[in-house]
Amino acid sequence: MAAAKKHDHDRNPPAHTTRLTGSEILWATLEGEGVTTVFGYPGGAILPAYDALRKFPIRHVLVRHEQGAAHMADGYARASGKVGVCVATSGPGATNLVTGIATAMLDSVPMVCITGQVSSKVLGTDAFQEVDITGITLPITKHNFVATRPEDVAPMIREAFLVARSGRPGPVLVDITKDAQQASAEFDFAAAAPKPHRPHPMLKTESASILQAAELIRNAKKPVILAGHGIIQSNAGAQVITLAERMRIPVASTLLGLGAFPASHPLSLGMMGMHGEAWVNHAIQSSDLLIACGMRFDDRVTGTLATYAPNAKKIHIEVDPAEINKNVKVDVALIGDLKEALEALLPHLAPRDAKQESAWLREIEAGKGEVAVRDIRNLPDSGHLYAAHVMHDLWRATEGKAIVVTDVGQHQMWEAQYYKHDEPRTLITSGGLGTMGFALPAAIGAKIACPDKEVWVVAGDGGFQMTAAELATAAQEHLDLNIAIVNNGYLGMVRQWQEFFYDKNYESTPLLSPDFVKLADAHGIRGTAVSSRSQVLPAVTEARAHKGPYLINFMVEKEDSVYPMIPAGSALHEMIRRPKKSPLVETAQDK
Amino acid sequence: MLHTFVALVEDKPGVLTRVASLFRRLNINIVSLTVGHSERVGVSRMTIVCEASPTAGHRIAASLYKLENVLQVDDVGQLSHVARELALIKVAANPKTRSQVFELAEVFRARIVDLAPESLMIEITGVESKIEGLIQVLNENGDRILEIARTGRMVMRRGQHTSKVLEAMRVPGVETPEELKAEEESAAASDVLMAEETGFRE
Ligand SMILES: Cc1ncc(C[n+]2csc(CCOP(=O)(O)OP(=O)(O)O)c2C)c(N)n1
Numbered sequence: 001m002a003a004a005k006k007h008d009h010d011r012n013p014p015a016h017t018t019r020l021t022g023s024e025i026l027w028a029t030l031e032g033e034g035v036t037t038v039f040g041y042p043g044g045a046i047l048p049a050y051d052a053l054r055k056f057p058i059r060h061v062l063v064r065h066e067q068g069a070a071h072m073a074d075g076y077a078r079a080s081g082k083v084g085v086c087v088a089t090s091g092p093g094a095t096n097l098v099t100g101i102a103t104a105m106l107d108s109v110p111m112v113c114i115t116g117q118v119s120s121k122v123l124g125t126d127a128f129q130e131v132d133i134t135g136i137t138l139p140i141t142k143h144n145f146v147a148t149r150p151e152d153v154a155p156m157i158r159e160a161f162l163v164a165r166s167g168r169p170g171p172v173l174v175d176i177t178k179d180a181q182q183a184s185a186e187f188d189f190a191a192a193a194p195k196p197h198r199p200h201p202m203l204k205t206e207s208a209s210i211l212q213a214a215e216l217i218r219n220a221k222k223p224v225i226l227a228g229h230g231i232i233q234s235n236a237g238a239q240v241i242t243l244a245e246r247m248r249i250p251v252a253s254t255l256l257g258l259g260a261f262p263a264s265h266p267l268s269l270g271m272m273g274m275h276g277e278a279w280v281n282h283a284i285q286s287s288d289l290l291i292a293c294g295m296r297f298d299d300r301v302t303g304t305l306a307t308y309a310p311n312a313k314k315i316h317i318e319v320d321p322a323e324i325n326k327n328v329k330v331d332v333a334l335i336g337d338l339k340e341a342l343e344a345l346l347p348h349l350a351p352r353d354a355k356q357e358s359a360w361l362r363e364i365e366a367g368k369g370e371v372a373v374r375d376i377r378n379l380p381d382s383g384h385l386y387a388a389h390v391m392h393d394l395w396r397a398t399e400g401k402a403i404v405v406t407d408v409g410q411h412q413m414w415e416a417q418y419y420k421h422d423e424p425r426t427l428i429t430s431g432g433l434g435t436m437g438f439a440l441p442a443a444i445g446a447k448i449a450c451p452d453k454e455v456w457v458v459a460g461d462g463g464f465q466m467t468a469a470e471l472a473t474a475a476q477e478h479l480d481l482n483i484a485i486v487n488n489g490y491l492g493m494v495r496q497w498q499e500f501f502y503d504k505n506y507e508s509t510p511l512l513s514p515d516f517v518k519l520a521d522a523h524g525i526r527g528t529a530v531s532s533r534s535q536v537l538p539a540v541t542e543a544r545a546h547k548g549p550y551l552i553n554f555m556v557e558k559e560d561s562v563y564p565m566i567p568a569g570s571a572l573h574e575m576i577r578r579p580k581k582s583p584l585v586e587t588a589q590d591k
Numbered sequence: 592m593l594h595t596f597v598a599l600v601e602d603k604p605g606v607l608t609r610v611a612s613l614f615r616r617l618n619i620n621i622v623s624l625t626v627g628h629s630e631r632v633g634v635s636r637m638t639i640v641c642e643a644s645p646t647a648g649h650r651i652a653a654s655l656y657k658l659e660n661v662l663q664v665d666d667v668g669q670l671s672h673v674a675r676e677l678a679l680i681k682v683a684a685n686p687k688t689r690s691q692v693f694e695l696a697e698v699f700r701a702r703i704v705d706l707a708p709e710s711l712m713i714e715i716t717g718v719e720s721k722i723e724g725l726i727q728v729l730n731e732n733g734d735r736i737l738e739i740a741r742t743g744r745m746v747m748r749r750g751q752h753t754s755k756v757l758e759a760m761r762v763p764g765v766e767t768p769e770e771l772k773a774e775e776e777s778a779a780a781s782d783v784l785m786a787e788e789t790g791f792r793e
């Protein structure tokens with residue numbers, strides 16, 4: 001909640017204390033909170049608000065499905081660090097937001113969702129398009145509100161922004177009845193400011209714990225930093241780099257932590273967990289000290305807890321006290337803003353003796369060799385196109401500088417493995433909820449937040465079809481967006497599980513797709529299909545040069561799998577490796 | 592094991608749902624939950640008793656704090672406290688069998704609060720085991736229990752007399768309003784008075 005204070009706006013809010021309708025108060029308050037863009041879809045119960053919109057300097061992006069609006073607000077927030085805003089009508093409009101809200105909740109993304117509601121006079125009567133959206137979203141929002149009077153609107157919206165971005169961020173929903181939008185009240189932006197938040201009383205970075213943490217770090221022979229999403233949200237990248245460099249500690253990253261620590265940094269190990277490289281997980285398993293920074297020991301990064309990092313002491317630096325000792329019992333907990341905690345910790349650490357560190361780093365380095373040989377990127381061009389080639393070439397062409405927004409599945413893991421992110425907020429992906437259909441709308445939000453940045457969608461053929469309607473939104477908004485579909489003809493990640501754990505019973509995973517290039521064309525969007533490795537770079541170059549949206553349909557190997565893989569419930573070091581006798585690899589080597 | 596939490600919450604619609612929903616989400620069964628006014632208008636006090644693993648206390652308290660309407664949480668399980676529950680028990684009894692029930696009530700320091708031709712109502716206050724003791728004896732005696740209403744456990748920590756509500760409402764870095772200051776002072780004054788009576792231990 002310390003973070004909240006920093007974000008508090010000192011810009012001059014609209015200075016009027018005038019009588020406005022609830023609708024006008026809504027937009028004026030959003031304007032005062034610094035909102036320039038909202039993503040939404042109109043309907044009866046939110047129509048008064050839409051009617052007033054044109055009087056305010058706020059861009060409204062018309063989506064094609066409210067789930068898209070929530071994901072766009074989410075992508076906007078993740079790319080910019082600001083609070084994303086989406087708007088929907090009551091009933092079906094509101095319920096369509098639900099998946100998007102849960103996605104933001106699980107990944108701690110600050111978002112304010114505004115829904116219209118039936119008039120307060122008929123609340124609770126099953127009126128047309130009435131649904132109890134605050135009840136429905138109770139467990140997937142940080143907090144939610146119902147405004148039934150125009151004078152509720154400004155204080156609730158302002159508090160929603162405070163809650164959304166304070167502490168561990170998350171989505172907040174404000175449900176506004178139609179009569180509250182229509183009636184009038186005095187509006188005073190400053191007077192509607194929320195009371196400062198009482199910090200979570202369990203936050204504590206006591207000096208004793210800091211000293212204890214410093215002591216553990218000084219004495220560790222095999223330390224590893226676990227870099228999570230919290231680094232990006234707390235803006236603590238520089239402090240983590242200082243810690244790693246000063247103490248010569250290698251850094252393993254969660255999926256959402258990618259980019260928080262530069263992938264090209266010599267101390268970067270890469271992604272840990274279920275699809276992390278073998279040496280990363282081995283390093284964690286043989287470590288004697290884990291320094292967890294803004295991460296929550298999700299089951300996808302720990303494997304079975306019984307055998308997780310058995311010899312390691314654990315320091316957990318985390319803003320949410322409820323995460324401490326939830327999955328992994330820790331030795332020292334620094335509960336608070338990560339950046340502040342690291343700033344308090346660093347003065348107690350003198351640079352580490354170079355001899356001590358190198359044995360550990362050499363041990364880790366030694367684990368890499370054999371994997372590099374088996375890397376399919378190193379195989380001669382067999383005419384087969386692997387998703388790994390696509391990701392690798394995309395990374396090279398964009399020099400690792402693009403914002404990549406991925407969907408969920410195999411392509412998501414390949415992106416995480418082969419696209420090296422050096423900057424925070426350059427990988428946007430649904431980690432906690434794993435929401436298929438996230439990529440295209442979230443990328444639209446990211447592009448609108450960062451119009452000068454190159455933005456790429458990386459989606460599977462399955463997930464892309466879940467929200468493909470948002471192609472029309474990209475076209476209508478003239479967005480310079482690049483779309484890479486990794487088309488393997490399968491719900492690939494599920495097929496992989498069927499291959500490994502269900503005797504290759506490919507039930508309901510082969511997938512017929514439309515011709516994506518024609519689909520793009522129907523939207524007035526340029527596109528091309530690629531089926532060989534040599535065509536990848538030229539197509540990517542063309543897409544980058546093209547102004548406006550561009551779609552590439554990459555026809556990749558159908559039955560390739562993501563390696564290594566830790567089966568759910570196995571230990572972190574029990575990985576399934578790419579078999580030497582894989583038919584795909586063999587044909588490539590034969591040539 | 593049983594955990595007992597005291598939570599001070601804003602007295603607003605939906606707050607009870609938020610608290611109850613949290614326990615449901617954590618897959619923890621609430622054994623009892625009592626809510627009522629606290630020493631300050633606008634703040635309710637809840638005592639929540641739940642069954643959860645011995646290590647779950649921290650996470651439950653931390654998660655309660657994450658609810659925006661929760662001002663203060665106290666995990667009182669390990670601390671010295673007074674626990675009370677109130678029960679109303681309606682027992683079938685006619686003029687012939689009444690006196691026997693009267694005697695039992697006497698032993699348990701319970702009171703008879705209603706008398707009807709075919710039944711009577713007992714009011715009993717105490718720790719859960721005392722109430723359960725009375726129920727057991729009534730059953731063993733063959734008195735037919737017609738209805739039981741129990742409030743669930745209410746607890747208060749011993750010896751800490753400052754207003755928890757005032758403490759919870761204070762935001763660091765913000766001036767304490769005059770009105771709050773005055774209340775705090777009078778609360779502190781009454782501490783002195785009450786401290787003299789704290790010799791009492793059950
Ligand atoms: C909304 C939703 N439904 C189902 C799933 C389960 N699921 C996870 S990955 C996956 C397959 C994704 O297929 P595709 O989009 O083609 O990507 P690929 O794995 O082939 O790269 C499925 C069905 C999910 N994550 N989200």
Ligand SMILES: [Mg+2]
Nearest residue numbers: 460461490492
């Ligand atoms: Mg696929």
